[in-house]
């Protein structure tokens with residue numbers, strides 16, 4: 001089955017309402033340093049297509065209960081570089097249109113602007129992830145992803161087409177991207193919902209972060225050592241996390257944007273993931 005119930009990595013802190021998820025590709029070539037898919041997908045930064053994907057997906061969609069939302073995607077970006085050429089995600093969206101599927105799109109790319117014609121005919125909310133609007137830092141953190149500026153411009157175009165739009169500021173990295181939070185929020189102030197999440201490390205993402213950002217990690221890791229270990233992830237100490245989340249929440253709400261937090265044990269309203277934006 002390609003369409004699967006969303007399983008939030010068995011996190012006991014996940015507050016997501018029930019939904020399905022679909023990964024168009026296996027792996028993701030944005031190669032974000034902090035990414036955790038490397039802990040469960042072999043060769044995670046090499047993108048692969050799936051054999052016979054579209055016909056099999058169409059068979060599943062015929063039987064799919066249309067009350068539910070399908071999220072694209074949670075284990076790989078639906079718009080890796082190769083999507084420009086292959087257009088498989090576009091074909092998936094066309095199938096969603098044919099079968100009246102409600103969906104959420106989340107990406108770190110701007111390629112989706114090519115598909116706004118289809119997206120505007122769907123019951124869909126479109127979201128981007130932006131860790132920081134600082135282009136230099138984003139390039140270091142997300143080496144192969146289109147720039148935050150390009151993502152934000154594409155999302156503005158979606159909004160102009162009256163598509164509900166949301167964003168994730170995720171991960172918030174203390175001493176690094178957290179310093180840019182006000183600017184990042186300002187650049188995203190046109191969206192209807194923002195979900196935030198602090199950096200959670202797995203042993204392999206910690207290794208990559210330490211190799212790429214040795215000085216930052218020298219200051220950051222001692223904080224994590226004092227923090228919690230939840231569902232296999234290293235978390236910041238609860239007090240520091242909640243301080244960041246409270247501040248982020250206050251700023252997001254001040255902009256008239258609904259607020260969500262992801263796997264934090266902190267509040268969200270009305271929904272952590274922005275699924276309330278998807279038309280029914």
Ligand code: SF4
Pocket residue numbers: 028029030031032034035036037075076077108142
């Ligand atoms: S875009 Fe997401 S899935 Fe892709 S490498 Fe970055 S964090 Fe991992």
